Amino acid sequence: MSVYEKYILPHLIDLACGIRPVRRQRQKLVPLAYGKVLEVGIGTGLNLPHYDASKVDQLWGLDPALKLHSLATKRVRNSGLSVELIGLSAEAIPMPDQSFDTVVLTYTLCSIEDPVAALREMHRVLKPEGQLLFCEHGQAPDASVRRWQDRLTPAWSKIAGNCHLNRPIPQLLREAGFQTDNLETMYLPGPRPLTFNYWGLARPRHQAAHTA
Numbered sequence: 001m002s003v004y005e006k007y008i009l010p011h012l013i014d015l016a017c018g019i020r021p022v023r024r025q026r027q028k029l030v031p032l033a034y035g036k037v038l039e040v041g042i043g044t045g046l047n048l049p050h051y052d053a054s055k056v057d058q059l060w061g062l063d064p065a066l067k068l069h070s071l072a073t074k075r076v077r078n079s080g081l082s083v084e085l086i087g088l089s090a091e092a093i094p095m096p097d098q099s100f101d102t103v104v105l106t107y108t109l110c111s112i113e114d115p116v117a118a119l120r121e122m123h124r125v126l127k128p129e130g131q132l133l134f135c136e137h138g139q140a141p142d143a144s145v146r147r148w149q150d151r152l153t154p155a156w157s158k159i160a161g162n163c164h165l166n167r168p169i170p171q172l173l174r175e176a177g178f179q180t181d182n183l184e185t186m187y188l189p190g191p192r193p194l195t196f197n198y199w200g201l202a203r204p205r206h207q208a209a210h211t212a
Helices: 003-016 020-032 070-079 115-125 143-159 169-175 205-211
Strands: 035-040 056-062 083-086 100-106 126-137 178-180 184-187 196-204
Touching: 020 100, 020 126, 020 196, 035 115, 070 083, 100 115, 115 126, 115 169, 126 169, 169 178, 169 196
Parallel strands: 035 056, 035 100, 056 083, 100 126
Antiparallel strands: 126 196, 178 196, 184 196
């Protein structure tokens, strides 16, 4: 791991993911978490101030680079939540089947090496009636913007922690067995190749079929 990846990149990501438009996205979603909660890609802990502590019994935070994120440890101490940090990747979540009421996923799928494998693991550890709360940037609807995403991603991923600008978030969710209850989309302020957002609530498809 380079000096850039170890000491500089975590702070750059914390800065970029903490800007006001992104905070507003977090505020829409994270307070809906309840019960036993798994946050995948907890990073520097930017979601922690947005949880409703009265609804969360226990929070597990998963991130393979957790040991690099001293900011996460500090934010855990200030959160008022019971938090257990796990320094592992989402492609193999070290928890039993149907362990969680809620999985929270914000600005994480872009950098996971195998996003479908990770989402299938999230599906596995969710209870049958559980919810996946997600907010991700990804593939834009406009062809001209998509072309720029495709051009920029090879270089961008090398300097931005494996971040891919062009991942088709709804398709990845479907491939992993999720059905979205309320998918919303918009461009956030900023360069369009970087700022098209998807967010909403998804449930395991077997649950959606049962309740339909």
